[in-house]
Amino acid sequence: MYKMYGTIIGDIAGSTYEFKNIKYSLDRKDLINKRSEFTDDTVMALAVAKGIYNVIKDDKDRKSLDIIGNKDRQDDLYLSIQKEMQDFGRMYPNAGYGGTFIQWIDSENPKPYNSWGNGSAMRVAYCGWIANSLEEAELLAEISAKITHDHFEGIKGAKVVAGCIFLLRNGANKEDIKDYVSKYYYLDFTLDEIRPIYKFDVSCQGSVPHAITAFLEGEDFCSVISKAISIGGDSDTIAAIAGSIAEAFYEIPDFLYNRSIDKLDEFLLDVLYDINQLLD
Numbered sequence: 001m002y003k004m005y006g007t008i009i010g011d012i013a014g015s016t017y018e019f020k021n022i023k024y025s026l027d028r029k030d031l032i033n034k035r036s037e038f039t040d041d042t043v044m045a046l047a048v049a050k051g052i053y054n055v056i057k058d059d060k061d062r063k064s065l066d067i068i069g070n071k072d073r074q075d076d077l078y079l080s081i082q083k084e085m086q087d088f089g090r091m092y093p094n095a096g097y098g099g100t101f102i103q104w105i106d107s108e109n110p111k112p113y114n115s116w117g118n119g120s121a122m123r124v125a126y127c128g129w130i131a132n133s134l135e136e137a138e139l140l141a142e143i144s145a146k147i148t149h150d151h152f153e154g155i156k157g158a159k160v161v162a163g164c165i166f167l168l169r170n171g172a173n174k175e176d177i178k179d180y181v182s183k184y185y186y187l188d189f190t191l192d193e194i195r196p197i198y199k200f201d202v203s204c205q206g207s208v209p210h211a212i213t214a215f216l217e218g219e220d221f222c223s224v225i226s227k228a229i230s231i232g233g234d235s236d237t238i239a240a241i242a243g244s245i246a247e248a249f250y251e252i253p254d255f256l257y258n259r260s261i262d263k264l265d266e267f268l269l270d271v272l273y274d275i276n277q278l279l280d
Contacts, residue, residue, distance in 0.1 A: 001257055002276045004049060006221075006247025007125045007240045009260045011041035013225050014236030018096075021232035023195055028222040032259040038268075040095040041122045041240040046268055047088035048144050049126035049275040051081030056130070057278065065136050067143075074143055082110060082147045091267070096236075098202070104148055112150035118207040120149035121157035122237045125244035128165025129279055137166035149204075157204025160184050161241055164212065168248035174216050177245075185209040191217055191231055198231045207234060211241035218242075221250040 013031040015038070055076050056065060067073050089097065089105035097105065101119065104110050124141045131137035141162035145155045164177055172180075181187060187209055194210070201207060211228055218224030221243075228242035229235045261269070 001252065002272050003129050003247065003279050004045065004125055004244075004272060004275065005252055005257055005260060006243035006245070007045045007122070008038060008042045008243075008264070009252065009256050010225055010228065010239035010241070010243025011045075011122075011236050012036045012038050012260055012263050013243075014229050014239035015039050017229055017232075017235040018237075021200075021235060023230060023232055025223075025226045025230045028226070028253070029255075031222060031225055032256060032263070036259075036263065038095075038263055039236050040092075040097045040101075040119075041237055042264075042268070043088050043092045043095045044085060044119065044123040045125055045240070045244075046271045046275070047084040048081050048123045050088075050271050051084035051144075052077060052126055052130060052140070053275045053278060054080045054084070057274075062132070062278070064132055065130070065140065067136060067139055074139075077140070077143050078147060081144050085147065086110060101148065110147075112146055112148050114151045115149040116151040116153035116157075116204055117149060117202050118157060118204050118234060118237050118241070120145035120154040121161045121204050121208050121211075122240045122244075124158040124162045125165060125247075126275060127158075128162040128244075128248070129169065131162070131166050134163055134166055137162040153204045156184055157208040160208060160212075161244065164215075164245045165248045168245065174249075177212070178216060181209070181212050185212070187213060187216075189213065191227055195231050198233055200233045202234050202237070207238050208241060211238045212245065214238070214242040215245045215249070218246060218250075221246050221252050222256070224250070 127140040145158035214228035
């Protein structure tokens with residue numbers, strides 16, 4: 001089973017409810033239905049992954065990404081990710097991007113625009129999977145974020161999500177994750193407490209801690225996705241972030257994996273194949 005499906009399943013499952021919020025948990029069999037579809041979360045998560053893949057695919061020694069203190073390598077990754085994000089965005093123009101991001105996609109000279117939005121966090125999963133240390137995961141996440149989201153909140157959101165994925169795939173438990181995330185975000189709330197009052201919020205600070213709390217409260221992969229959707233708000237992105245983290249801890253059920261495959265086209269499936277060749 002390929003990695004990155006946590007992000008994709010969360011995105012697809014949440015897509016139905018982004019503009020038709022619910023405030024209750026879904027049955028696992030209803031997480032992906034006929035109306036579910038991938039959105040910009042999937043497209044950009046795979047674009048970032050492809051950008052990283054292009055730079056490191058021929059490396060013989062993968063014990064290090066050679067990015068710590070290596071400005072040239074960092075610049076190569078920045079430009080490669082930037083190019084793929086624009087190319088993917090133009091290939092999928094109706095995936096549901098924000099207005100400023102649409103302008104960025106079409107720009108001949110793309111520049112970051114000080115965004116603190118949750119887009120940096122929803123596209124960052126591959127940084128946590130490919131990195132060989134927490135420092136690498138956080139730095140790679142920062143590089144991917146700064147292409148558009150160079151506000152400190154946008155960078156922080158991406159770094160924390162990538163850090164969670166790296167730590168979990170290397171044996172961390174939920175207490176470890178709560179300790180790590182609590183250095184950056186307030187987590188002393190429950191989803192039941194905030195559900196009645198939580199509203200649509202596209203900021204990292206208004207999405208990332210909530211997605212992480214869904215992971216911390218979940219009992220398995222399906223319940224994490226269901227809990228993430230159940231608070232309302234930017235449902236596809238919150239579920240994509242929660243799913244990207246949950247994938248590093250829980251097994252994804254075969255039926256969700258298969259349903260999500262059916263929602264992707266041949267190009268995206270080929271990208272998934274490529275980027276997974278570099279992962280154990």
